[in-house]
Every structure is written in C-alpha cells, then in structure tokens.
Amino acid sequence: MTSIPPHHAANPDARRGVGLVLALAIGLSALLALFAWPAVHSAPRDLPIVLSGPPAATTGVKTALEQQHPGAFDVIVVTDEAAAIQRITDHDAYGAFVVTAHNVEVLTASARSATVAQLLGQTGATIAGAHRLPTTTRDVVPAPADDPRGVGIGVSMLPIAMGAVICAAASTFLIRTRRDRTLVAAGFAIVGGFAMTALLQFWLGTLDGNYVANACVVAFGVGAVSMTILGLESLIGPAGIGVGVLLMMLTGNALSGATTAPEMLPTGWGTAGQLLPVGAANTALRSTAFFDGHGAVRPLIVVGCWLLIGLALQFAAYLRRRATDDTAAPVDAEATGGAPHHLSQHPGHQPSAV
Known part of the structure; x- marks a missing residue:
C-alpha cells in the first residue's frame, strides 16, 4: 500500500484551531446577545x-x-x-x-x-x-448622598458573583474532600459577605440601613452561588463549573435588572432573573438597605432554595459515589481471593476523597 504523504493528512492542530475559532465566535455572540439584547430593549413593563x-x-x-x-x-x-x-x-x-x-x-x-x-x-x-x-x-426613598444614582449596588453584583464562582472553582482543585470544600465555601460566604458589605456601606457609601442585615443578605447570596457550583461539579465533574458560571454569573447578572429594574427588561426576562440568586440577592439587599426589609422575604426564599439545591446536589453525588464503592467492593474481594477490600490494597494507597 502507498502511504499518504504527510502534507495530505489532516492536520490535528488545524482542526482544533477551526473548532476553537467557531466555538469562541458562537459563544461570544451568544454572550453579547445575552447582555446587549435586554439593554437595547429596556422599557417599562407592568x-x-x-x-x-x-x-x-x-x-x-x-x-x-x-x-x-x-x-x-x-x-x-x-x-x-x-x-x-x-x-x-x-x-x-x-x-x-x-x-x-x-x-x-x-x-x-x-x-x-x-x-x-x-x-x-x-x-x-x-x-x-x-x-x-x-x-x-x-x-421619598432617596439613594445615599455618596451614591445618588445608586450605581454601586447595581455594579457590585458582578464582582460578588465572580468571587463566589472563584471560591467554588478554586476549592475543587485545592481542597481534597467535598466536605471541606463545603466548609470553605461557607466560610468564604460569611467572611466575604461581611467584608464586601463593609466596603459598599462604609467606604463607598452605596448602602444604608443595618450593616449586619445587609451583610447577611450578601453572604446568603454568595453561599447560594458557591454551593450550587460545588453541587454541579460534584455531580457532573469539571463541566459543572462551566454550567455554574454560565447560569449563576453570566445569565444571572444579565437578567438581574440590578442596574435598572427587573420590570425594565423584556417580558419574562426580568421574572426569570429574579428566580436566580444574583437577581434575588440584589432585590433583597435593596430591601434591607433602604426599605427596612419590606419586600425581602420572597427573594430570600429564592436564594435559600438555591442554597438547598447546591447542598442537595452534593449529597446526591455523595450517595452515588458511595453506591459505586459498595458495588465495586465485592468484585475487588473476589479478584484478590476473597480478602477484604481494604486489606488487598497497597500499604501506601490512600482511599478516594468523599
């Protein structure tokens, strides 16, 4: 047989390059549409x-x-x-x-x-x-004198969500066990929530009201985002981080209405944004900061549901992992002549993290 000359063979790098260009073009176009379309069509609706x-x-x-x-x-x-x-x-x-x-x-x-x-x-x-x-x-309810147009609270939602995403993503690579990852995310939500609220309220002057109540809302929102991403990663692997970023940070910010109002977005988009942690946390934060907590119950329920969803996904991943280990144990014992699974392992072997 005559071999195909190298210059006639398909170039793997060329295929990857074309695929990368197409994927980035489609992805960035979709991202642009996600952010630009609601802004261009901003108008009051109900x-x-x-x-x-x-x-x-x-x-x-x-x-x-x-x-x-x-x-x-x-x-x-x-x-x-x-x-x-x-x-x-x-x-x-x-x-x-x-x-x-x-x-x-x-x-x-x-x-x-x-x-x-x-x-x-x-x-x-x-x-x-x-x-x-x-x-x-x-x-009747003016914005703070240091931020008369209320810009700070709107633009702060993106870095707050980004911090939650970074915490969840980093912990999956740096922390071995899922339990410890959850504890790290909870710790960051509390410490980061109080720190970011202090920055917004005492330095930038963009928040009024009770500092502790405001900080608890921010911490609650950060925790909901982090726990959901950890849950998705636990259940479907590293791809779960990408799904979480798309849903929690990108879509959540685009549909939050944080810089205008949910009712200013195209029909249905603002409602959908209020069902995501970023939009709900923004509404709850404005309620505690300027309206003595009036109107905060519904968005806090939404944030709480996402927090529970994240924990439930992590628990589901734990149960699946445990069922897999229990199924594999008898097979390993038979393969090693009936010896117990833990005795058949190499002395230096470390059990997989849960």
Missing part, C-alpha cells in the same frame, strides 16, 4: 406605580397612561398621598403620581431604581402638561 387624587382626575390619568404607554405601568389607585407613600416605602410600588386641582406631585424612590425615578419624573411632567398644571418631584 411597572407597579400608585395614583392618587380625585376620582375624575385619576380616571383620566390612568386612561392617558394606558393609551400613551400601553403595558408599561401597573397602576394602583389609592385614597390619598399618605397611602401612596406607604405603598412606596413598603416596597409595593416604584413611585406615585398625586394629582390635585393645583399640582401634580411625582413621588419617586431612587434607592430602588434611579432609572425608574427619572422615567416617572418625565411621565409626571407630561401628565401635568396635559392638565396645564405645574409639577413637583419628591424622592
């Missing part, structure tokens, strides 16, 4: 707001809002300004329009979302202009 005033005025304003901004606002009509403020401080609404015979007052909560506060101010001016009335704006 944004909860409050409307107060005489029945004739509130009916007219509500109709005008539905006609000019269909689907943008979920309007709640209340009796007076005090009830409107209560809805805002209870974390039930982003703001309010209080219409009187002499004025249209716009109530905002920039601590919850500076973007929505600006949007409501513009909408209120339009309403006042249609009724030929002056308009005033009052920030």
Whole structure:
C-alpha cells in the first residue's frame, strides 16, 4: 500500500484551531446577545406605580397612561398621598403620581431604581402638561448622598458573583474532600459577605440601613452561588463549573435588572432573573438597605432554595459515589481471593476523597 504523504493528512492542530475559532465566535455572540439584547430593549413593563387624587382626575390619568404607554405601568389607585407613600416605602410600588386641582406631585424612590425615578419624573411632567398644571418631584426613598444614582449596588453584583464562582472553582482543585470544600465555601460566604458589605456601606457609601442585615443578605447570596457550583461539579465533574458560571454569573447578572429594574427588561426576562440568586440577592439587599426589609422575604426564599439545591446536589453525588464503592467492593474481594477490600490494597494507597 502507498502511504499518504504527510502534507495530505489532516492536520490535528488545524482542526482544533477551526473548532476553537467557531466555538469562541458562537459563544461570544451568544454572550453579547445575552447582555446587549435586554439593554437595547429596556422599557417599562407592568411597572407597579400608585395614583392618587380625585376620582375624575385619576380616571383620566390612568386612561392617558394606558393609551400613551400601553403595558408599561401597573397602576394602583389609592385614597390619598399618605397611602401612596406607604405603598412606596413598603416596597409595593416604584413611585406615585398625586394629582390635585393645583399640582401634580411625582413621588419617586431612587434607592430602588434611579432609572425608574427619572422615567416617572418625565411621565409626571407630561401628565401635568396635559392638565396645564405645574409639577413637583419628591424622592421619598432617596439613594445615599455618596451614591445618588445608586450605581454601586447595581455594579457590585458582578464582582460578588465572580468571587463566589472563584471560591467554588478554586476549592475543587485545592481542597481534597467535598466536605471541606463545603466548609470553605461557607466560610468564604460569611467572611466575604461581611467584608464586601463593609466596603459598599462604609467606604463607598452605596448602602444604608443595618450593616449586619445587609451583610447577611450578601453572604446568603454568595453561599447560594458557591454551593450550587460545588453541587454541579460534584455531580457532573469539571463541566459543572462551566454550567455554574454560565447560569449563576453570566445569565444571572444579565437578567438581574440590578442596574435598572427587573420590570425594565423584556417580558419574562426580568421574572426569570429574579428566580436566580444574583437577581434575588440584589432585590433583597435593596430591601434591607433602604426599605427596612419590606419586600425581602420572597427573594430570600429564592436564594435559600438555591442554597438547598447546591447542598442537595452534593449529597446526591455523595450517595452515588458511595453506591459505586459498595458495588465495586465485592468484585475487588473476589479478584484478590476473597480478602477484604481494604486489606488487598497497597500499604501506601490512600482511599478516594468523599
């Protein structure tokens, strides 16, 4: 037979290079779409707001809002300004329009979302202009003076999630047993949560409220991300780290609405983001920092569920490993002439880590 000349044989490096180029192009395109598409299509969708005033005025304003901004606002009509403020401080609404015979007052909560506060101010001016009335704006729950646009709490979600991912990934390579990895992740969640919260609250001034409560929320979120990634790695191997990074850090941040509001994302995306640890932790942190914990229960339940999912995945991996060892033990004993498994091993052999 005539052998194929080397220059006619397929080049393994060339195949790998083409595959790498295609994989990176597809992956980066998908990542760009994940972050850019929601931002480009940012607009209010069922944004909860409050409307107060005489029945004739509130009916007219509500109709005008539905006609000019269909689907943008979920309007709640209340009796007076005090009830409107209560809805805002209870974390039930982003703001309010209080219409009187002499004025249209716009109530905002920039601590919850500076973007929505600006949007409501513009909408209120339009309403006042249609009724030929002056308009005033009052920030009921303002962002801290050191961070008036609330930028810090939004952008901090990415490095917080990244820290949790790095801790989980590093522990899988540096720590031998799964039990110790879990303890390391728990320790980092507590220490890192309190450290990062101190940085945000006392140095950057981007958080108000009770420091311990804020730190516990951050630690809870970090722990949920780390434990989930450890669980995925325990169950499916190193690929689980990649799945965890894609789900927890990349998708979680893109859909969190942390820099605007979940209701500003395309329909369904904001809701999905609030079912992931990053989005839920951001909402809970804003609640404890600026709203005395109002509105924190639901997102904390979400974060807690992910923490339990991570622990459950690790336990499932442990049970699978134990079942595999129990199945292999009789076979090893038979192969060594019936000697017990642990006696047939080489004296220097170390049992596999659990």
